[in-house]
Amino acid sequence: MQMNVTSVRVGNILEIDNGLWRVMKATHVTPGKGVACMQLEMRNVETGTKTNKRFNSSERVERAVLSQRDMQYLYADGDDYHFMDMETYDQITLNSEILEDALAYLLPEMMVQVEFHEDRPLNVKLPQTVVLEVIECDAALKGQTATSSYKPGRLETGASIMVPPYLESGTRVKVNTETGEFVERA
Missing domain, CATH: 2.40.50.140 (Nucleic acid-binding proteins)
Incomplete structure (x- = not known):
């Protein structure tokens, strides 16, 4: 799904150069001279490598198509966090690398949305x-x-x-x- 780069938010998963990248920071830069741009700090979902890229504010980027499932956070076991699908009652385990910023606000029994890309969990969306x-x-x-x-x-x-x-x-x-x-x- 194509979207304007100025609409990119922290936590979005983008498809760039045949890889999936999670946006860690998104900054809109408006220099005194020249064209405004978006500075994105991203981490590759598979390899964990980080990169910074600048995009012209008129460019479009490919957002990964993700399916979302409502899940309940159950408990933590070391660096593993357990979630249960509220429709099928299946349980999944996510590590702390996937959760990152969400860890500061997670409490047992909290309802969240887990985003999947081809049945692989990639991201956890908290309520606003x-x-x-x-x-x-x-x-x-x-x-x-x-x-x-x-x-x-x-x-x-x-x-x-x-x-x-x-x-x-x-x-x-x-x-x-x-x-x-x-x-x-x-």
Whole structure:
């Protein structure tokens, strides 16, 4: 499926030079002189090698045709993560390399979409936002306003997050899974 390179997002799987590449970073570059372009940092799905490529913003790229299945995350066993297909009850095991950024937001019994290319799992798509508990954060400082500053905190999955100063440990928050940013209190 052809798509404009400016529509490419992190996590997309592209077919380039007869290989499948997962987009790790996508940056739109607009230099002072010249044509705007997209800088893509990608990792080859088969070999694990990384590459950076620049595409003219008017170019089109081939997005891999992937089938999606709704699955439930069950548990972790070392570097292996187990998922169950909700229609057939078949279980699959994915390693931490496939999950990468999703690990920071995965909790047991969470529903995700696993993308397959010819019956081979390649990618895990999380919901746009997830609700997680803040287990640790600094105390609020007197005089801090809610709008101007954030303080570091840690989620129940171990991921770091910047939260407003009025939040305390034990508060459940909604987190954007694409950016890792605080959205609102849950």
